Amino acid sequence: MQQRARVTIVEDDPTVLKVVGDYLRAQDFEVQQCADGIAGRELLSKDLPDVLILDRMLPGLSGDELCGFVRQRAPQLPIIMLTALGSVDERIDGLERGADDYLPKPFALRELKLRIDALVRRARGPQPTATPFSLGAFTIDPARRIIWQEGRQIELTTREYELFLFLLRNPDRVLTREDILREVWGWSFGEASTVTVHVRRLREKIEAEPHFPRYLRTEWGVGYRFTVDGNTP
Known part of the structure; x- marks a missing residue:
């Protein structure tokens, strides 16, 4: 039980x-x-x-x-x-x-x-993939809910971790705020500002210059896109 x-x-x-x-x-x-x-x-x-x-x-x-x-x-x-x-x-x-x-x-x-x-x-709950995996500069251990960036552990809240894991599992895909609210928060509707704030907090932890993000890009009028290599398209 x-x-x-x-x-x-x-x-x-x-x-x-x-x-x-x-x-x-x-x-x-x-x-x-x-x-x-x-x-x-x-x-x-x-x-x-x-x-x-x-x-x-x-x-x-x-x-x-x-x-x-x-x-x-x-x-x-x-x-x-x-x-x-x-x-x-x-x-x-x-x-x-x-x-x-x-x-x-x-x-x-x-x-x-x-x-x-x-x-x-x-x-x-069980994680979708318990085996650790790497994607570009990031290494993910879903079983332990830990993510490293170039060997440095990133301190993430529950929502930040779930948001980042969702982005990592959907590289180079444009995700709307509604997609993120549904998959990360489990909400069928909600304020888009909730996603905006968590993206901002996540950028502060993974980007060298949060105001000029390399990895977590804004797709204006649509949502966000995570780029694996962090290079400008």
């Missing part, structure tokens, strides 16, 4: 904290929770869950700061950020801080569960 997925919730609204915690326990998740950023940091220093649900606006230590703390300890820990800030720019900013996903308040509990399920399934 597969072990129950463990979820940590850091949320200062007592109603949201109770309702989400009770719902996830009823859905057979193991849940830990706390109501401020400092308590969240202490909890996460001792034990890391399978998925972290993090409110962006927290007392003591902000959600952004706590996200940065977790990213230093566990780059691939899936983080879903909750935000009462409804603008697209605010959501993009949360993703740029290192969140893998976000949900604006108010949100449906079932949608939250589906997003947690997708993150857990990707982390625990």
Whole structure:
């Protein structure tokens, strides 16, 4: 029998904290929770869950700061950020801080569960190809979820890894943002800005000059294309 997925919730609204915690326990998740950023940091220093649900606006230590703390300890820990800030720019900013996903308040509990399920399934599920392989300057070990660039391990979040693996498996192919949302996020629809932010973060890790990318090109009006050799067409 597969072990129950463990979820940590850091949320200062007592109603949201109770309702989400009770719902996830009823859905057979193991849940830990706390109501401020400092308590969240202490909890996460001792034990890391399978998925972290993090409110962006927290007392003591902000959600952004706590996200940065977790990213230093566990780059691939899936983080879903909750935000009462409804603008697209605010959501993009949360993703740029290192969140893998976000949900604006108010949100449906079932949608939250589906997003947690997708993150857990990707982390625990069998990889399409377990055998390590190389592509140009990059070496990929799908079983360990590690990618190296010219012998240097690239520190990637869960979403960054899945995005890059999808690109690596489709070299020199133009991929729309809708393609990427569907295959990497598992969404049939969503904001294209989610992909844009993760592409930007990935470029910062693999490109010598992120503003002039060699590997991860923008195909204006369409999407993105990964080039194996990194040479200008």
